[in-house]
Amino acid sequence: MSSIAHDPTHGHEHDHHAHHPSGVMRWITTTNHKDIGSLYLWFSFIMFLAGGVMALTIRAELFQPGLQIVQPEFFNQLTTMHGLVMVFGAIMPAFVGFANWQIPLMIGAPDMAFARMNNWSFWLLPVAAILLMGSFLAPGGASAAGWTLYAPLSVQMGMGMDMLIFAVHIMGASSIMGAINIVTTILNMRAPGMTLMKMPLFCWTWLITAYLLIAVMPVLAGAVTMLLTDRHFGTSFFNAAGGGDPVLYQHVFWFFGHPEVYIMILPAFGIVSQIIPTFSRKPLFGYASMVYATSSIAILSFIVWAHHMFTTGMPAAGQLFFMYATMLIAVPTGVKVFNWVATMWKGSMTFETPMLFAVGFIFVFTMGGFTGLICAITPIDIQIQDTYYVVAHFHYVLVAGSLFAIFAGTYYWLPKWTGHMYDEGLGRLHFWASIIFFNITFFPMHFLGLAGMPRRIPDYALQFADFNAIATVGAFGFGLSQLIFLAAVLKCVKGGQRRPQRSGTVRTDSSGPCPRQRPTIPSKLHRLSSKRCWLTGGPPWTGDQTSAPR
Amino acid sequence: MSDGDDTPQRAGFLSTVRAVLWSFAGVRKRRDYNQDASSLNPVHVIIAGIFAAVVFVLSIVLVVRFVVSQ
Ligand code: HEM
Ligand SMILES: [Cu+2]
Numbered sequence A: 001m002s003s004i005a006h007d008p009t010h011g012h013e014h015d016h017h018a019h020h021p022s023g024v025m026r027w028i029t030t031t032n033h034k035d036i037g038s039l040y041l042w043f044s045f046i047m048f049l050a051g052g053v054m055a056l057t058i059r060a061e062l063f064q065p066g067l068q069i070v071q072p073e074f075f076n077q078l079t080t081m082h083g084l085v086m087v088f089g090a091i092m093p094a095f096v097g098f099a100n101w102q103i104p105l106m107i108g109a110p111d112m113a114f115a116r117m118n119n120w121s122f123w124l125l126p127v128a129a130i131l132l133m134g135s136f137l138a139p140g141g142a143s144a145a146g147w148t149l150y151a152p153l154s155v156q157m158g159m160g161m162d163m164l165i166f167a168v169h170i171m172g173a174s175s176i177m178g179a180i181n182i183v184t185t186i187l188n189m190r191a192p193g194m195t196l197m198k199m200p201l202f203c204w205t206w207l208i209t210a211y212l213l214i215a216v217m218p219v220l221a222g223a224v225t226m227l228l229t230d231r232h233f234g235t236s237f238f239n240a241a242g243g244g245d246p247v248l249y250q251h252v253f254w255f256f257g258h259p260e261v262y263i264m265i266l267p268a269f270g271i272v273s274q275i276i277p278t279f280s281r282k283p284l285f286g287y288a289s290m291v292y293a294t295s296s297i298a299i300l301s302f303i304v305w306a307h308h309m310f311t312t313g314m315p316a317a318g319q320l321f322f323m324y325a326t327m328l329i330a331v332p333t334g335v336k337v338f339n340w341v342a343t344m345w346k347g348s349m350t351f352e353t354p355m356l357f358a359v360g361f362i363f364v365f366t367m368g369g370f371t372g373l374i375c376a377i378t379p380i381d382i383q384i385q386d387t388y389y390v391v392a393h394f395h396y397v398l399v400a401g402s403l404f405a406i407f408a409g410t411y412y413w414l415p416k417w418t419g420h421m422y423d424e425g426l427g428r429l430h431f432w433a434s435i436i437f438f439n440i441t442f443f444p445m446h447f448l449g450l451a452g453m454p455r456r457i458p459d460y461a462l463q464f465a466d467f468n469a470i471a472t473v474g475a476f477g478f479g480l481s482q483l484i485f486l487a488a489v490l491k492c493v494k495g496g497q498r499r500p501q502r503s504g505t506v507r508t509d510s511s512g513p514c515p516r517q518r519p520t521i522p523s524k525l526h527r528l529s530s531k532r533c534w535l536t537g538g539p540p541w542t543g544d545q546t547s548a549p550r
Numbered sequence B: 001m002s003d004g005d006d007t008p009q010r011a012g013f014l015s016t017v018r019a020v021l022w023s024f025a026g027v028r029k030r031r032d033y034n035q036d037a038s039s040l041n042p043v044h045v046i047i048a049g050i051f052a053a054v055v056f057v058l059s060i061v062l063v064v065r066f067v068v069s070q
Helices: A002-006 A008-017 A024-029 A033-061 A072-107 A115-137 A159-188 A201-232 A246-263 A266-280 A287-303 A316-344 A353-376 A378-384 A388-418 A424-450 A462-494 A524-537 B013-025 B030-039 B042-068
Strands: none
Touching: A024 A033, A033 A072, A033 A115, A033 A388, A033 A462, A072 A115, A072 A159, A072 A201, A072 A266, A072 A388, A115 A159, A159 A201, A201 A246, A201 A266, A201 A287, A246 A287, A246 A388, A266 A287, A266 A316, A266 A353, A266 A388, A287 A316, A287 B013, A287 B042, A316 A353, A316 A378, A316 B042, A353 A378, A353 A388, A353 A424, A388 A424, A388 A462, A424 A462, B013 B042
8 A cells, every 4th residue: 555655656657647748738738736836836936036136126226326227217117016026926926836735735635626727827927927027118118106006106107007907917816716726625625534623724824815815806906907997998086186086096905905915924824834843843832823813813904904004194093093903913923923932942943944944934024023013103104104114124024924934835845846855055055145135135224214215216315325235235145045045946856865754753754756646536545645745744743643654 | 711611512602702802812722722613613703703803993993082082
């Protein structure tokens, strides 16, 4: 029995039996959740590099005061596109890639519920990306309205703005389909005995994220559609001269936008909650609390959106409401941090690369959470809104939060995906270079913001020069460090050391990767093999370890 | 938080609301959680969750009105 489940050659034979198209058609027509997961992950890495090049151009321009490298108009296009590419092209698809790879394995499902729709959700993304990147070539260039696309600026831009609107529509459709797929898979396709409250936490965080996506992506689509009709079809939703209100745009956008930031962090919480217990050799402290905290974060994330709008002239009562609500939402977030720390407490910890990134995540994400609280205090935010302080805040939560979790998860599951161990030395180098350069880049931005440097400007007053120079040096260091990541991943994909037998931590008694395709009918064998796959990718105590076949 | 209730089969209105309220703080004792897991009805939990969110919003509104009226 175990030889059938383990033998990698058998897995290959199985593939050949199934008559899959080969070469590029394999990837275009694939309905296999692992193939699609890999596609998502590679897509997001390419977009990460594209967004990174834009960021480095921005930082190069800001190295010194004055205008040296790009025109101000192009600079504004770069900040806009950097934000959009990173949010919709890099972070979100990466998490969907993790979901595709891991969720069916973790819950023992043969594949995603809607395998063809899964293919469609992925292949919409390159189309959207081409529209997005192509808008740089449109007359007037790409949109320069900022990633938030505030009216009235976004009503005035050229054709690049229309391309962007359609790209957002397409990416939204892709996200909604992906979310429906994940919800259906988790609710309907769990292996017998896998109750909801036994699921690995990553599945829980994605289940809740998927509901958030279904709830708010249509709101974003509505917002950009209103922009489109204002631009071309004579409506005046956001045009005061026609009886509309530009602030309405901000309300609609942030009603999407704040849940969106949780869409980008909850799966990261899930990944970290898988990794911390493994490398602490203890079960996750407070599993149920984590599930409850995630759900309440999701609910509360809908009632805080106007903390992005404190300077739009709200009545004092509104300011107080959103300030109190925002500060209360930090409670369940704090509970999560305490749970991770309690999990590590007195554990026999080791610090392999995934754990380094996970611990780095906790440390640096917490700093981002605290600056968020500071931004939430209305009188302070009125001072620092639209300064580099906010830029520092959201890079602490997004880069050191979401992105570090993506790195952690990649190193953690790469051996499972490829059957090979990644190079531990490269991984550690990547971690230390990333966390050091990250802080060199973004920590000085707190000082810049407190001193009053506005965001989204190509030039600045002389007193900001030193911290900007430091930030630019750090940014180039950070950007180059990501090539280490690429090298580590390529080396692992191409071969190298076999997956190790880390007894006592992760069960690795199967020598190859999970077979590409498992039987569709849940047989006893399938249940065993998916359990093994799940065990090797998840914490060891959650399964019946003693009775698992050798 | 220990209640003397020894019959875990059917959760009443109050225990559903209590579980939801604890979830807003993000904490739950293991024993209480085990009781939840065996007795709570998911549909009731969702209804209680929406209800609690409305109550939460209204109570912040009350606090705000109290503060601005000073
Ligand atoms: C403790 C939790 C958090 C609190 C209290 C908080 C609070 C805030 C506040 C008040 C602002 C508005 C600042 C301003 O524009 O003046 C803000 C901006 C922002 N936050 Fe957070 N935040 C938290 C967590 C997060 C997380 C987890 C993410 C994403 C992973 C995130 C991403 C962002 C982004 C992207 C912006 C800037 C949006 C823009 O104007 O372009 N925040 N946050
Ligand atoms: Cu927000």
